[in-house]
Amino acid sequence: MKKIQISPSILSADFSQLGNEIKRLEEAGADMIHVDVMDGHFVPNLTIGPPVIKALKKQSSMIFDVHLMISPVHKYIEAFSDAGADIITIHPEATDDLSSSIQKIKKLGKKVGVSLNPETKIQVILDHLDKIDLVLIMSVNPGFGGQKFMPEVLNKIKDLKKIQKSKGFDFDIEIDGGINFENSKEAIEAGANILVSGTTIFKSNNGDIKKNIELLKSK
Numbered sequence: 432m433k434k435i436q437i438s439p440s441i442l443s444a445d446f447s448q449l450g451n452e453i454k455r456l457e458e459a460g461a462d463m464i465h466v467d468v469m470d471g472h473f474v475p476n477l478t479i480g481p482p483v484i485k486a487l488k489k490q491s492s493m494i495f496d497v498h499l500m501i502s503p504v505h506k507y508i509e510a511f512s513d514a515g516a517d518i519i520t521i522h523p524e525a526t527d528d529l530s531s532s533i534q535k536i537k538k539l540g541k542k543v544g545v546s547l548n549p550e551t552k553i554q555v556i557l558d559h560l561d562k563i564d565l566v567l568i569m570s571v572n573p574g575f576g577g578q579k580f581m582p583e584v585l586n587k588i589k590d591l592k593k594i595q596k597s598k599g600f601d602f603d604i605e606i607d608g609g610i611n612f613e614n615s616k617e618a619i620e621a622g623a624n625i626l627v628s629g630t631t632i633f634k635s636n637n638g639d640i641k642k643n644i645e646l647l648k649s650k
């Protein structure tokens with residue numbers, strides 16, 4: 432079984448202190464940093480882009496797990512790669528040609544993630560699974576932090592895990608949205624090995640990030 436990793440979403444961090452917040456996450460034992468990029472078009476919210484990622488990357492040696500909720504995504508892949516993204520995750524609905532977007536990320540030497548919205552079926556990525564490093568299962572509709580977890584996506588993780596085993600693939604399974612101390616266990620049991628969390632990491636236990644990371648990892 433893969434090691435359980437926590438990828439805190441900086442969407443819930445103090446945006447006026449982002450550099451310090453990332454250092455705080457690193458010291459607290461975060462395995463990577465989840466950066467939610469939103470364009471006000473693919474999702475109804477706007478966040479940050481490559482210049483901010485580039486500035487933060489200089490402050491940290493952590494893995495930058497960049498979740499692109501932008502469309503059309505293809506023409507921006509290079510900019511996020513140049514800015515320092517280590518994992519670049521895209522949504523199939525945000526590109527005209529999923530194959531070529533996957534190829535582009537790979538050519539740039541980055542890890543490829545593909546994300547499935549709650550209503551998006553595994554079938555959409557079935558033919559691409561041999562080229563994907565990470566599947567990001569959305570457990571909320573993307574756009575905002577602090578939403579309620581959708582337990583029905585756990586079955587999708589279980590199905591994906593079965594496919595992975597039967598074909599001998601090795602991609603990571605990451606879950607994103609509404610993760611808390613209760614459902615983290617179910618997500619891990621279903622087969623997720625990377626948990627994204629914003630609200631729980633930054634707001635629970637009076638913002639004790641270290642404790643919250645440990646609690647999310649413990650089964």
Ligand code: DX5
Binds near residue numbers: 442443630
């Ligand atoms: C939602 C984002 C998530 C979200 C996680 O569109 O992709 O990464 O910010 O935050 P919480 O843990 O608050 O749901």
Ligand code: ZN
Binds near residue numbers: 465
């Ligand atoms: Zn995300």
